[in-house]
Amino acid sequence: MMTLNHPELVDLLQKAYSAEKAASFAYQGHAASVSDQDKKSAIRQLELDEWFHRKEVLQIMNDFNIPVSGWYEFKFHIIGKIISGSCHVIGWFMPFYFAGRLESGNVCEYFRMRQFFNSLGIDTYDQVLYDMGMKEKEHEIYFLDKIKTNKFLPYYEKYFSWGSNESFNNIDLDKKYPFDNSEHYCKK
Numbered sequence: 001m002m003t004l005n006h007p008e009l010v011d012l013l014q015k016a017y018s019a020e021k022a023a024s025f026a027y028q029g030h031a032a033s034v035s036d037q038d039k040k041s042a043i044r045q046l047e048l049d050e051w052f053h054r055k056e057v058l059q060i061m062n063d064f065n066i067p068v069s070g071w072y073e074f075k076f077h078i079i080g081k082i083i084s085g086s087c088h089v090i091g092w093f094m095p096f097y098f099a100g101r102l103e104s105g106n107v108c109e110y111f112r113m114r115q116f117f118n119s120l121g122i123d124t125y126d127q128v129l130y131d132m133g134m135k136e137k138e139h140e141i142y143f144l145d146k147i148k149t150n151k152f153l154p155y156y157e158k159y160f161s162w163g164s165n166e167s168f169n170n171i172d173l174d175k176k177y178p179f180d181n182s183e184h185y186c187k188k
């Protein structure tokens with residue numbers, strides 16, 4: 001059994017594992033709060049994507065005997081349930097906006113993990129991390145598409161730094177770089 005001698009990467013994996021649960025919980029509440037059937041089933045699919053990510057992150061952790069963090073599990077359980085519940089009371093725009101903003105930040109977590117692994121000479125997880133990062137990008141764009149013509153978006157973008165013109169990652173799905181040329185994604 002290999003051990004992973006990279007505290008920042010270990011923490012990132014533990015946090016991502018638990019944060020995927022928060023995202024799944026949030027999407028349960030989100031799906032329940034929208035009435036449109038297409039949106040409901042699209043968000044249900046996002047929930048399934050996040051459960052799948054959680055499983056994949058756990059597999060990586062198991063390869064290195066990294067334990068699940070009890071603290072992150074607790075913290076993100078609460079966060080997920082709060083977001084889930086709030087979807088019923090804050091109207092439709094804010095859950096879409098903040099879900100998109102959150103996904104925007106998640107994209108680079110997976111590309112950063114890949115860079116950390118590569119810095120240790122490990123490339124076994126390149127493909128799975130690339131796929132997860134790209135899936136989060138698709139999630140971000142799903143939400144952005146739903147709100148990009150909304151009159152509130154420019155104000156939110158100004159205060160919360162995410163929207164049509166601002167993103168927390170440098171990936172453009174329309175000009176997607178193939179896996180082999182994607183090393184520069186999320187490099188500061």
Ligand SMILES: [Fe+2]
Nearest residue numbers: 020049050053
């Ligand atoms: Fe995810």
Ligand SMILES: [Fe+2]
Nearest residue numbers: 103135136139
């Ligand atoms: Fe996501």
